[in-house]
Amino acid sequence: xxxxxxxxxxxxxxxxxxxxxxxxxxxxxxxxxxxxxxxxxxxxxxxxxxxxxxxxxxxxxxxxxxxxxxxxxxxxxxxxxxxxxxxxxxxxxxxxxxxxxxxxxxxxxxxxxxxxxxxxxxxxxxxxxxxxxxxxxxxxxxxxxxxxxxxxxxxxxxxxxxxxxxx
Amino acid sequence: xxxxxxxxxxxxxxxxxxxxxxxxxxxxxxxxxxxxxxxxxxxxxxxxxxxxxxxxxxxxxxxxxxxxxxxxxxxxxxxxxxxxxxxxxxxxxxxxxxxxxxxxxxxxxxxxxxxxxxxxxxxxxxxxxxxxxxxxxxxxxxxxxxxxxxx
Numbered sequence: 001x002x003x004x005x006x007x008x009x010x011x012x013x014x015x016x017x018x019x020x021x022x023x024x025x026x027x028x029x030x031x032x033x034x035x036x037x038x039x040x041x042x043x044x045x046x047x048x049x050x051x052x053x054x055x056x057x058x059x060x061x062x063x064x065x066x067x068x069x070x071x072x073x074x075x076x077x078x079x080x081x082x083x084x085x086x087x088x089x090x091x092x093x094x095x096x097x098x099x100x101x102x103x104x105x106x107x108x109x110x111x112x113x114x115x116x117x118x119x120x121x122x123x124x125x126x127x128x129x130x131x132x133x134x135x136x137x138x139x140x141x142x143x144x145x146x147x148x149x150x151x152x153x154x155x156x157x158x159x160x161x162x163x164x165x166x167x
Numbered sequence: 168x169x170x171x172x173x174x175x176x177x178x179x180x181x182x183x184x185x186x187x188x189x190x191x192x193x194x195x196x197x198x199x200x201x202x203x204x205x206x207x208x209x210x211x212x213x214x215x216x217x218x219x220x221x222x223x224x225x226x227x228x229x230x231x232x233x234x235x236x237x238x239x240x241x242x243x244x245x246x247x248x249x250x251x252x253x254x255x256x257x258x259x260x261x262x263x264x265x266x267x268x269x270x271x272x273x274x275x276x277x278x279x280x281x282x283x284x285x286x287x288x289x290x291x292x293x294x295x296x297x298x299x300x301x302x303x304x305x306x307x308x309x310x311x312x313x314x315x316x317x318x
Binding site for chain 1: 188194197198200201202203204205206207208211214218219220225227228229230232233236237240245248249250251252253254255256259309
């Protein structure tokens with residue numbers, strides 16, 4: 001354990017943070033987009049109807065701006081049950097530390113070109129920071145992951161920094 | 168809506184019309200399902216109360232982020248494309264909480280064709296025993312930049 005450790009973060013977790021993730025590639029269907037658009041209450045036909053999307057200048061139905069989030073969740077979670085934590089989180093995303101509870105922290109997103117039905121999206125992710133803080137309810141570990149989504153033309157679709165807090 | 172109408176709306180200090188968003192159990196389920204998001208705190212109430220110590224199921228942070236994006240796009244239309252957004256969560260939002268989403272235009276940059284906004288999601292406060300005025304609590308807030316709409 002390093003001198004600055006408060007109790008949760010250890011060398012094993014720091015080594016875990018440096019491990020590379022395999023890129024994830026998926027071809028997005030109109031159904032994938034419709035499920036997300038329905039889930040967030042969108043009614044605009046450009047998310048559902050190819051003709052309406054064409055009329056608005058798109059090659060196919062397009063996705064609402066934060067749709068790539070569903071790709072990164074699917075990449076982490078569409079696994080055999082044995083690769084999931086007891087709380088349902090993907091084991092791949094959870095650092096080897098003595099905590100059992102997790103919550104969403106900060107999100108930073110830059111948006112590039114929209115996702116259209118039929119696009120093949122590549123997700124590259126890495127841990128860009130892991131650190132510890134003392135909170136009112138005890139020590140907290142912050143894991144900052146970067147998610148970079150590009151399409152089949154190599155164009156940036158979205159870049160996201162997401163912080164998950166463990167306690 | 169014409170360009171002129173849009174431009175008149177997007178001025179520094181303009182308030183984004185606030186929207187009430189009160190997600191129910193179906194909304195939490197469909198959001199989890201659309202992303203294959205399996206974290207129990209959004210659907211397993213006994214786990215969420217006994218294991219994580221929350222009083223109820225949690226409204227997803229990314230769903231609240233989506234509400235903030237929608238507050239702008241439902242005001243101006245989808246050609247107000249999102250360029251960037253950053254937000255943080257300050258208090259949990261639980262299933263049943265009455266959420267309101269809104270914000271303010273903070274900058275307009277005609278040269279780059281973008282405008283910036285402060286955005287927030289608030290939950291209605293709990294009634295106090297004394298029956299006094301109840302302040303809402305900010306659950307999520309942040310800043311975003313959008314492209315000026317084209318039509």
